[in-house]
Amino acid sequence: DQQVKQNSPSLSVQEGRISILNCDYTNSMFDYFLWYKKYPAEGPTFLISISSIKDKNEDGRFTVFLNKSAKHLSLHIVPSQPGDSAVYFCAAKGTSYGKLTFGQGTILTVHP
Amino acid sequence: DSGVTQTPKHLITATGQRVTLRCSPRSGDLSVYWYQQSLDQGLQFLIQYYNGEERAKGNILERFSAQQFPDLHSELNLSSLELGDSALYFCASSVAGRQTQYFGPGTRLLVL
Numbered sequence: 310d311q312q313v314k315q316n317s318p319s320l321s322v323q324e325g326r327i328s329i330l331n332c333d334y335t336n337s338m339f340d341y342f343l344w345y346k347k348y349p350a351e352g353p354t355f356l357i358s359i360s361s362i363k364d365k366n367e368d369g370r371f372t373v374f375l376n377k378s379a380k381h382l383s384l385h386i387v388p389s390q391p392g393d394s395a396v397y398f399c400a401a402k403g404t405s406y407g408k409l410t411f412g413q414g415t416i417l418t419v420h421p
Numbered sequence: 422d423s424g425v426t427q428t429p430k431h432l433i434t435a436t437g438q439r440v441t442l443r444c445s446p447r448s449g450d451l452s453v454y455w456y457q458q459s460l461d462q463g464l465q466f467l468i469q470y471y472n473g474e475e476r477a478k479g480n481i482l483e484r485f486s487a488q489q490f491p492d493l494h495s496e497l498n499l500s501s502l503e504l505g506d507s508a509l510y511f512c513a514s515s516v517a518g519r520q521t522q523y524f525g526p527g528t529r530l531l532v533l
Contacts, residue, residue, distance in 0.1 A: 341520045343520070343521065343522075345524070350526075350529075351526055351527075352423065352425070352427075352511050352513075352524035352525050352526045352527050353464070353511070353524045354423070354524070355423075355521055355522070355523060355524075358520065358521060360520075398464065400464075402520060407452055407454060407469055407476070407477065407515060407520075407522065408454075408466045408469065408477050408479060409454075409456075409464075409466060409513075409522060410466070411463055411464040411465075412463070413463045414463065
């Protein structure tokens, strides 16, 4: 039972344009959501997060939107840069302790 | 650099053997988490320790065990290894009361 889903295995975007990565979840007990970026042979790097009491959080080029009624969140990267090319994971945390439930990841490729 | 260190970086061993993976959390972080990333399963939560005590358990096999020591470093012990245990093992840490987990670079385990 996959509680966090990233339905797009890959996304290709031109440099300077917007990248939109999507994530859906099924567990209504999730109250905190995070996005991680991962390069090959490295650990996931924290990007940005959002609490369930908010619907938007922004940090530089990265913005995360949360739609609780649709159980959907998205990460917007604008403008996209070639260095953003990596695997992006959506993760969710429930109310009990610190376990993160991850999506399967989306490979983002930003072309120069 | 997240500040979380893991050793060794790579480990090659044979079926039936036992290995120990080590993790040092970021300075001041009391919580340590272990995750497994295999090709077909994505990132799966194994276990969490907080200040030396087990806090939460995920999909951790009985052949696997972990502990957190007084200096807060943690070890994940994998025994009676099987081919299917080949994976990347990540450690993460977080500050007490904060949601964001910071990941180490991982240990790549190959069981032959």
